[in-house]
Amino acid sequence: MWALRGLRDGVLTTRWPVRPDEYASATRGPATVLAPTARGASEADVAGLCPTSALTVTPSGEVRVDQGRCILCGRCVAARPDLFGWSAGAHQAALSRAGLVVPGEETPDTLAAVTAGLRARTRALRRSVHLRHVDTGSDGSEEWEILALLNPVYDIHRLGMFLTASPRHADVLLVTGPGALGMAEPLRQTYEAMPHPKVAIAVGTDAVSGGTVGPSRAAAATATGGVGDIVPIDVWLPGSPPSPFAILSALLLALNRLPTGSVAAARTGGGR
Amino acid sequence: MTVVPDTGQVESVAALRDQVVAHCAGGGRLADLSGTALDDGLLITAQLAGPEGITTLDALVPAGQASYPALTPLVGSAFWYERELHDLFGVVPDGHPRLEPLIRSADHGVLPRHAIGPGLFTIPHGPVRSGVVESIEYLVETPGEDIPHLNMRLFYKHRGVATRFVGLTPADGVLAAERTEGIASVAHAIAYCQAVEAVAGADVPWRAALIRTVHAELERLACHLDVIVRLADAAGLAVAATRFGWHKERVLRLTGSLCGSRFGRGVVVPGGVGAAPLIGPAELLAAVGELDRQVGDDVRLLMGTASFLDRLRRTGPLPSGRAAEHGALGPVGRASGATEDTRTARPYAAYVALGVAVSSREDGDALARLEVRVDEIADSVHLLRQAADELAETGASPLRADCASADGRAVGWAEAPQGEVLYHIRIEDGLITGCRGRSASFHNLVLMHEVFAGDILTDFPFIEASFGLSIAGVAG
Ligand code: SF4
Numbered sequence: 001m002w003a004l005r006g007l008r009d010g011v012l013t014t015r016w017p018v019r020p021d022e023y024a025s026a027t028r029g030p031a032t033v034l035a036p037t038a039r040g041a042s043e044a045d046v047a048g049l050c051p052t053s054a055l056t057v058t059p060s061g062e063v064r065v066d067q068g069r070c071i072l073c074g075r076c077v078a079a080r081p082d083l084f085g086w087s088a089g090a091h092q093a094a095l096s097r098a099g100l101v102v103p104g105e106e107t108p109d110t111l112a113a114v115t116a117g118l119r120a121r122t123r124a125l126r127r128s129v130h131l132r133h134v135d136t137g138s139d140g141s142e143e144w145e146i147l148a149l150l151n152p153v154y155d156i157h158r159l160g161m162f163l164t165a166s167p168r169h170a171d172v173l174l175v176t177g178p179g180a181l182g183m184a185e186p187l188r189q190t191y192e193a194m195p196h197p198k199v200a201i202a203v204g205t206d207a208v209s210g211g212t213v214g215p216s217r218a219a220a221a222t223a224t225g226g227v228g229d230i231v232p233i234d235v236w237l238p239g240s241p242p243s244p245f246a247i248l249s250a251l252l253l254a255l256n257r258l259p260t261g262s263v264a265a266a267r268t269g270g271g272r
Numbered sequence: 273m274t275v276v277p278d279t280g281q282v283e284s285v286a287a288l289r290d291q292v293v294a295h296c297a298g299g300g301r302l303a304d305l306s307g308t309a310l311d312d313g314l315l316i317t318a319q320l321a322g323p324e325g326i327t328t329l330d331a332l333v334p335a336g337q338a339s340y341p342a343l344t345p346l347v348g349s350a351f352w353y354e355r356e357l358h359d360l361f362g363v364v365p366d367g368h369p370r371l372e373p374l375i376r377s378a379d380h381g382v383l384p385r386h387a388i389g390p391g392l393f394t395i396p397h398g399p400v401r402s403g404v405v406e407s408i409e410y411l412v413e414t415p416g417e418d419i420p421h422l423n424m425r426l427f428y429k430h431r432g433v434a435t436r437f438v439g440l441t442p443a444d445g446v447l448a449a450e451r452t453e454g455i456a457s458v459a460h461a462i463a464y465c466q467a468v469e470a471v472a473g474a475d476v477p478w479r480a481a482l483i484r485t486v487h488a489e490l491e492r493l494a495c496h497l498d499v500i501v502r503l504a505d506a507a508g509l510a511v512a513a514t515r516f517g518w519h520k521e522r523v524l525r526l527t528g529s530l531c532g533s534r535f536g537r538g539v540v541v542p543g544g545v546g547a548a549p550l551i552g553p554a555e556l557l558a559a560v561g562e563l564d565r566q567v568g569d570d571v572r573l574l575m576g577t578a579s580f581l582d583r584l585r586r587t588g589p590l591p592s593g594r595a596a597e598h599g600a601l602g603p604v605g606r607a608s609g610a611t612e613d614t615r616t617a618r619p620y621a622a623y624v625a626l627g628v629a630v631s632s633r634e635d636g637d638a639l640a641r642l643e644v645r646v647d648e649i650a651d652s653v654h655l656l657r658q659a660a661d662e663l664a665e666t667g668a669s670p671l672r673a674d675c676a677s678a679d680g681r682a683v684g685w686a687e688a689p690q691g692e693v694l695y696h697i698r699i700e701d702g703l704i705t706g707c708r709g710r711s712a713s714f715h716n717l718v719l720m721h722e723v724f725a726g727d728i729l730t731d732f733p734f735i736e737a738s739f740g741l742s743i744a745g746v747a748g
């Protein structure tokens with residue numbers, strides 16, 4: 001009976017990234033800056049909009065969003081639609097923490113260096129890639145979005161990606177949560193147990209910057225700078241939580257398997 | 273929602289214990305026990321639930337006093353709450369049967385764990401487990417010849433959620449509430465905001481109440497479908513797991529199409545909702561109808577798959593007497609004879625006018641928990657239809673009432689997919705000075721200790737899935 005039912009609705013699986021996918025293009029990402037040098041934007045009235053201190057104004061008056069701190073609350077977009085908008089599309093990850101600050105300060109040279117380093121490592125990975133996940137204090141939603149990659153719509157098996165229970169068979173580590181102190185050692189051990197070459201991805205704003213809301217960060221029971229304080233992170237993916245397409249894009253970025261052009265397009269900042 | 277009056281009445285813990293005992297003997301339940309550090313000591317607050325609503329009681333453990341008489345020996349449901357108080361505030365409940373770290377541990381789990389007594393062996397599983405799951409450590413304790421006992425340690429992923437609220441404005445606090453238990457963001461946001469609104473004396477506009485209800489029911493659908501995916505997966509029904517995974521994905525997409533967030537974040541704000549839905553009632557109705565047809569077909573097939581049902585029958589039984597004694601919440605409680613659902617017991621949002629059909633079973637096993645959820649999936653669809661129809665009538669009426677900051681204490685609640693969520697909030701000089709969000713997951717998870725009637729290892733995935741709880745909501 002179930003075998004027949006499985007055929008009922010035809011092919012549900014996306015062909016992304018080979019073919020465009022409407023839902024992937026429409027995926028809402030962190031806030032971005034529409035007009036970096038808008039007049040009348042002082043540090044005081046812009047920075048105060050954001051509950052997670054993601055917004056800054058440089059001395060020369062340029063507005064910046066640190067997407068690695070953005071929890072997509074939408075306040076900046078609602079209050080100053082002239083300055084801020086949503087980024088859209090699946091490509092929301094960066095290869096460095098600094099790369100999440102838009103408009104970017106990263107020069108093509110530094111980006112090229114990071115990219116080359118990662119590529120040298122991932123080139124050696126088999127075409128079939130095994131993923132291991134560790135939760136370091138997530139709110140539980142990131143796990144849902146990672147698991148969604150197994151549903152028939154995303155079906156990462158088609159891309160040769162598989163979840164594995166054993167760190168010894170894992171090529172890629174997906175880390176969620178802000179780095180709760182109790183998970184620091186288990187995370188370190190998991191990372192150490194993975195064979196070389198290995199890649200670690202910080203999945204979600206919690207993992208990227210170590211917690212979300214709240215002024216008492218010093219008193220927090222989490223690593224203050226996110227999971228990057230605990231293990232070396234190669235790919236940084238914000239989101240609260242990041243959507244399955246964004247996670248998939250981060251995986252492909254890590255493996256250097258994104259179609260050419262899409263990374264550059266994704267991370268040059270500005271309005272999209 | 274209840275404003276907690278400032279009576280200045282603070283008792284001794286012994287007096288509070290007597291009141292809790294009397295309340296529970298009269299058929300009521302202990303809904304929460306939490307602490308607030310004050311200058312003159314530790315304030316212990318009990319929330320008692322009964323037909324008359326939620327009653328708040330305070331007791332003080334004076335500064336300098338390191339212990340108080342434990343409630344647990346007389347009120348079993350206080351077992352985890354008192355361990356939590358001990359973890360967070362260091363105060364010792366005298367007479368507590370097992371005062372080990374639960375949600376916070378200074379040394380993060382470096383405890384003797386292989387041989388914790390003569391003839392007592394433990395097999396640890398976690399905190400990093402197989403599969404994409406939240407971190408928790410299960411200890412299977414084998415005391416000699418006896419049936420193995422399951423113990424749980426949750427402190428690995430403790431994030432200090434309660435401290436995040438302190439110092440925030442009520443408007444910012446909702447962002448923390450949404451991230452306390454991320455798969456039940458909407459229910460947490462509603463419970464939290466209703467407490468804030470009670471303090472401010474704000475009345476949520478009808479249109480906002482409807483929008484909140486739409487999101488709360490979509491959240492219920494997603495969580496219940498997630499449970500079915502995990503049960504089907506545990507039973508090796510690959511096609512069923514795939515089908516229900518697809519249905520769950522479509523619910524999350526529908527939620528996203530209404531508000532931009534697949535988890536309904538940013539929708540519920542103090543005073544109402546942040547914005548009008550991005551799609552209209554007609555489009556919502558059409559999507560719900562389509563979902564109903566496809567989910568309904570697959571649910572019928574699932575509930576006719578005898579091998580699957582046999583696997584769940586008599587697995588993880590929670591006797592109705594135990595459920596009542598503990599005050600088990602949500603589908604776990606209702607599968608064991610409870611009939612309380614916050615949406616009808618203490619109606620809020622649009623539930624004051626919409627008809628909720630409360631589902632209940634007597635068997636108390638994993639199958640009964642599935643049956644309750646299956647009923648609730650059908651009822652959620654029904655509620656979504658009613659709410660969408662009502663929304664079509666409301667036109668462009670207001671979405672948000674003025675929720676000017678006022679000082680005070682209040683309790684707010686909501687029926688999350690996992691059961692009753694309770695928020696107890698204290699606002700002073702316009703800022704949050706205390707916020708306790710008690711998830712149904714916290715209250716219910718302790719019951720997993722005692723439902724392993726058969727083989728722990730083979731029953732485990734079914735029992736864990738059928739409880740349908742989130743570790744984030746427990747570890748704090
Ligand atoms: S969307 Fe919210 S969290 Fe993100 S930058 Fe804007 S104000 Fe900050």
